[in-house]
Amino acid sequence: MQSSFFTLVLLPLALAIVMLGMGLSLVPEDFKRIRRYPRAVAVGTVCQILLLPLLGGWIAMAVPMEPAMAVGLVVVAVCPGGPSSNLMTYLARGDVALSVTLTALSSIVTVFTIPLVTNLALRRFLGEGAAIALPVGTTMLQIFLITLLPTAIGMAIRHRFPGPARRLERQMGRLAAALLGLIIVLLLIREGSKLPGFLAQAGLAIVMLNLLAMLAGLLAGKLFRLPLPQQVCIAIEVGIQNGTLAIAITAGLLNNPDMAVPAAVYSLLMYGTGLGAILYGRRVIPMAPLPK
Template sequence: MESSFLTAIFLPLALFIIMLGMGLGLELDDFKRIFTEPKAVTLGLLAQLIMLPLVGFLLATIFPLTPELAVGLIIIAACPGGPTSNLVTYLAKGNVALSITLTAISSLITVFTIPLVVNLAMQQFLGAGTTLQLPFIETVIRIAVITLIPVALGMILHAKIPTFAATIEKGVKWLSLFFLGLIIAGLLIRERANVASFFLQVGWVTFTLMVMTMALGYAIAILSQLSQPKATAITIEVGIQNGTLAIAIATTLLNTPSMAIPAAIYSLLMFLVSGVFAWWMQRRPAAQA
């Protein structure tokens, strides 16, 4: 699969479908939950928008990564939660409403934070003299267009024709996973000469990023005396990021496919890690939401 075909056709289509699927399950009340459950929402957003990138910078500094792979790790850490987190939260007996709210609000906020975090990463790992950067205003507009428009369309369908939206929502989510798989396969095929090396370099650091941030997210929620279902939702939100958006930023906005490798490997491992966590939570006694 050629990189130009991958980035020109499959990436925008996959991202559109993923964000449309998220919008189909959203309503305005999901955004209002920050006022009705401020403690849980605020802690979840702090864990995702501040703690996650900080841990990403720490690991990118500690692990022996090339500058491009280090920046790629920060890109995935700067992205919002992925819509798949809502399904995993349900399977883990977590608070699904909180999970949906955190995914929705983080998707709005990261439109503005992604260029700041990624530019800082490029300055740190590529050097102060690097010419590669994300123009703030242009990047905000482009990310908003590829993420917020399909979300808004999905929300309109949910509000105007809820039966139709509910009918196609599950199919849209499975289709988005199919396209994500194609994108990951395309990237790995393109970089097939370096795949083994990339897995050795990035596999452990992406695994550590997920496990470490999920453990910290769970600990913060429990120490803040949130219920177990809310703690579960926050844990999964910091463990499942929007890998498709990260790949789009690396390959389309930065035109550096090697920076997308951490996101591709992360997207593969996140199902394993979150699946084990969901299995563990299912075996625990039911807790009050």
């Protein structure tokens, strides 16, 4: 498979399918919850938009690794929460409505923050001239086209054809998971000879990012005395990022497979920590009583 097809077609297609599937699960009411849960939404958004990139940048500087992989780690940290976080929140008995709201809101905000923070990371780890590799305006447009536009189309389909949309949502989820798996396999095949070194360099940083982000989200929820379901939701939202988008940015927009390795490994490891969050949530949050 040629690199151009991989970066120009397969990656954007996979991400668009993921976001279309998320759009099929959204209704306008999801965005109205911002007024209903203002404190929880504010805590979750600040953790995702401000705290997580700062945490990613600190880890990238503290853990020795190749500069390209340090940039890739920061890209993972600045990406929004992924659709997988909504499923994990549900399985953990967290606040699913809040999870959907935070995922949708962070997807909108990060269209603007991803190019800015990524350019800062490029300049910090690869030198002053590296930032020109990711033009801010063009990148915002590309991220909009492969994230927000498919999400809006999915919402429009859900509004117009709610029954078929719910059935299509399941199929899109399976297709997106299959494409993400294919992308990770292709990345690992292309960089197979370098994989042991990559894991030795970035494995610790990826685990630290995943665990510390989830812990930070949980502690923030406790600090602001949010209900347990909202604490678990924020922990998962902050800890589970959109790995597909991170791969699309690093391997696609930046055309650097080395930068994509942290995102690919993260996309696998996050399910392990996600399972831990699910078990924690099911232990501390009582099951909702059945309706009488």
